[in-house]
Amino acid sequence: MKNKRSLFAVPYIIWMALFVVIPIVIMLVYSLSVAGDGEDLSASLENYTGMVLYASVFGRSFWLAFIATVICLLIGYPVAYMMSREGPGFQRVAMALIMLPMWMNFLLRTYSWMAILENNGLLNQLFQKLGIIALYNRLTGSDIQYFQMIRTPGAVVLGMVYNYLPFMILPIYTVLTKLDAKLIEAAEDLGANSAQVFARVTLPLSLSGIISGVTMVFVPSVSTFAISRLLGGGTQMMLGDLIENQFLGGAYNPHLGAAISMVMMVIVVVCMVIMRHFGDGDEEAMML
Amino acid sequence: MKKNGFGGRSLIGLCFLFLYLPIFLLIIFSFNAGDSSAVWRGFSLKWYGELFQNRLVLDSLATTLLVSLLATAISTVAGTFAAIGIYSLSKKLRDPVLVVNDIPMMNADIVTGVSLLLLFVAFFNGWGSIAKWLNSWQSLIEFPTRLTLGMGTLLIAHVSFNIPYVILNVAPRLRQMDRNLMEAAQDLGCTWFQAFYKVMIPEIKPGIVSGALIAFTMSVDDFVISYFTAGSATQTLSMTIYGMTKKRVTPVVNAVSTLMFLAVLIVLVINNIRSNKQAQLAAKRASLQPVRENPRVERFREWMGTPRGKLARRVTATVLAVAFVATTVFLTAFTTSQPVVNVCSWGEYIDEDLIDEFEEQTGIRVNYQTTDSNETLYSLLKSGGADYDVVVPSDYMISQLIEEGMLEELDYSKIPNFEKIGERFRNLPYDPENRYTVPYTWGTVGMIYNSSMVDEELTSWSALYDDRYAGQVLLIGNSRDAFGMALKYLGYSLNTTDPAEITEAYELIADAASRGVFQGKVMDEIFQTMEGGNAAIAFYYAGDYLTMLENNEDLKFVVPEEGSNWFVDAMCVLKDAPHYDEAMEWINFIASTESNLRNMDYIWYASPNEEALEMYPEWYEEQYGEELDMDIYNIMAAPQEVLDRCEMYVCLPKSVRTLYNDLWIKLGI
Secondary structure (H helix, E strand, C coil), X not given: CHHHHHCCHHHHHHHHXXXXXHHHHHHHHHHCEEECCCCCEEECCHHHHHHHHHHHHHHHHHHHHHHHHHHHHHHHHXXXXXXHCXXXXXXXXXXXXXXXXXXXXXXXXXXXXXXXXXXXXXXXXXXXXXXXXXXXHXXXXXXXXXXXXXXXXXXXXXXXXXXXXXXXXXXXXXXXXXXXXXXXXXXXXXXXXXXXXXXXXXXXXCXXXXXXXXXXXXXXXXXXXXXXXXXXXXXXXXXXXXXXXXXXXXXXXXXXXXXXXXXXXXXXXXXXXXXXXXXXXXXXXXXX | CCCCCHHHHHHHHHHHHHHHHHHHHHHHHCCECCCCCCCCCCECCHHHHHHCXXXXXXXXXXXXXXXXXXXXXXXXXXXXXXXXXXXXXXXXHHHHHHHHHHHHHHCCHHHHHHHHHHHHHHHHHHHHHHHHHHHHHCCCCCCCCCCCCCHHHHHHHHHHHHHHHHHHHHHHHHHHCXXXXXXHHHHCCCCHHHHHHHHHHHHHHHHHHHHHHHHHHHHHHCXXXXXXXXXXXXXXXHHHHHHHHXXXXXXXXXXXXXXXXXXXXXXXXXXXXXXXXXXXXXXXXXXXXXXXXXXXXXHHHHHHHCHHHHHHHHHHHHHHHHHXXXXXXXXXXXXXXXXXXXXXXXXXXXXXXXXXXXXXXXXXXXXXXXXXXXXXXXXXXXXXXXXXXXXXXXXXXXXXXXXXXXXXXXXXXXXXXXXXXCHHHCCCCCCCCCCCCEEEEEXXXXXXXXXXXXXXXXXXXXXXXXXXXXXXXXXXXXXXXXXXXXXXXXXXCCCCCCHHHHHHHHHHHHHHHHCCCEEEEECCCHHHHHHCCCCCEEEEEHHHHHHHHCCCCCEEEECCCCCEEEEEEEEXXXXXXXXXXXHHHHHHHHHCHHHHHHHHHHHCCECCXXXXXXXXXXXXXXXXXXXXXXXXXXXXXXXXXXXXXXXXCCCCCHHHHHHHHHHHHHHHC
């Protein structure tokens, strides 16, 4: 009987070979070649050696994604923690409210931030009305009409935090709700104060949620191209922009695009392996 | 456990405020009487009315729903079976399979999308000979020899990234399940299938349901993977919106999103009210029953077991199935029965009523798609991402396409309206013998500035690099135009191949950038930015300036004294276009005087049809009962003395294109 059931895995294994493994192999082949005469490919390491030119794009992408991930964690953990301590009715509503924004297209949500952050946007208008800009000018002796918010690295980080925060909250929350309350009671009975309970019991036990959350925020952040284009105003070129530009944009060079994708993939995988070393990544975290 | 105090709750509240602020704005602006996403012009429901006439949005909504539903259905079934299979494997085999299963989730979307794109392209390249061989070997089924990205590849991609989520949700249920249950059922006389259906499925059902829900949500919200795998003849809602964010998001999209959002909200609210009632019941019972598992799951399962739950389940399933079959049948019937022409143009570049009229007149269905730049179009054509018949590239791209043998010659005997195209728009350098093209529009590039922010009258490109306007200038987001205008300012030709001159142009821009002159690099985002008074100076196409002028009267346009670029966009037919005759009809229809007049009126780009060009002021007066401002007319259709100081782009040699790219990347960093 056991064997019969394991046969069910075969079609999916074939599927994965076709649509997960082979594409990555093709990408590797592409990255190791350049377009020769006509349709032929010729092997070359050029795509990798020439990548030094893009070092600063790599640096910026990883740095901004790192900041966004840290902010998401700093906001997401307390929120998930507070949520997990509420009554079941509240929790259900809160969960729904966190999932719901995904039904409003993410490009539209990001576009909406453009209207908020523009130099003449809603936020700057608000600052003007409240006299904050005048106050700032008086304090610093400057003469500005608005705060430059859009088309800055900060705006890109904001866009990342905004779009991916739910992916930080959800896994942490899931792990926290599954946490055995008896463990905390036991710790309290044994004389731990609330800070100690948190540091020695709750936090270590929720580590798997944190790791899932960090992965789910960091990976899309580092590879985004829509957010940096909309909120960074083309001044904050990221890896995603670079890759997109090689495949569907002006620079058309799929070989270089494949090479950049490979390098990004490897760096991300290495980061994740190191992270997982600290705790057992919990795959259940992405459950409803 | 301790409950949260005021502080905790307000933290959650703040978090939700942050998440929902932009969404409230989107909903509010779906009721805007104007078409801006930033300027409020009063309350109106007109966008909801227009929604039902906007084919681009409706088509992409249909595609999104169809793909998401199909992908969810397939991946839920496949994922469930796969999970059962994987958990019956020995641990040694199971672990590597689970690692591979993790790849699509761990990988960045863009890597998944790109790698699938490469797979499809590689497969399509090889397919031609396979199909020929298959066709020669049997005559029962005629295999198409040319495949392109589209619905099929989009579906494969969505199924691929959905299955892992289903497996992840089903797996824990399988692990929790008592393995002896299945055996017990079989010992009691069930066949294996009965045991599977009556014991295992109910046991893992919550996992299947949540897996399907996540898969569906992911599918609907996905943009990146679709973007790379759908080609562009098939567009999901996300892709349509992405195309629009570059120019202007029509509030129609806000309206459709608001409706989707409300639909999901209502489902959630109803569900919540019901489960609250169930929760109260359960709470009563729970006092007798100390063992407690996840209350949500328990309640859900209980509710599913009640007669009402069963009924609801059946009704929902039937309704979904019927809707699903109906949509599929409708869409396939709709798409296969009619002659078709696939057209690819730019965003907001046609009066959409013309499409409906053409369809009524000829019975040919127009599959109208858009891309955002010549370069994107080129990449799509190169990667096999498109199966267009008619494209509308600009001059320099046309010559590149001709050079690479990608265009088909036109049959001018079928395009009588070509006669009306002015002499000055024929036999241009990009198509010297005029064998491939029928011009669509023409215009100039000029400097746009906001007269409330710039005190002087600008006449020179120098303003773009001037410290006085630091932080106020927008650079154009494509290398050709950005370097081109710098070359003009320096007194060189737009088409120079001298690396020294190009490098000088680069240094001019780089120097200005280091002094903080540029606020950013924009393409079609320029509309929102300039209209909202968020930047003082930019340069862009004359026709688009006139569109901006409708929303902000302070904007001025000038073709600087150093000269500029003038361009022609022309209709061409791709090599081996499957619908050649239909393409000729479409081109002829668009080249007519009537079409040109209406297009000109709608998009503000000048027409190459001399009759239409001449008639336009008169026609305008008839339509609107007021005289056309001749200044506007002269900006749209620049007079000869302006054209005399403008140059047309020609296709640059590959080495120069590479230099442009390298310098551009250096600039962007």
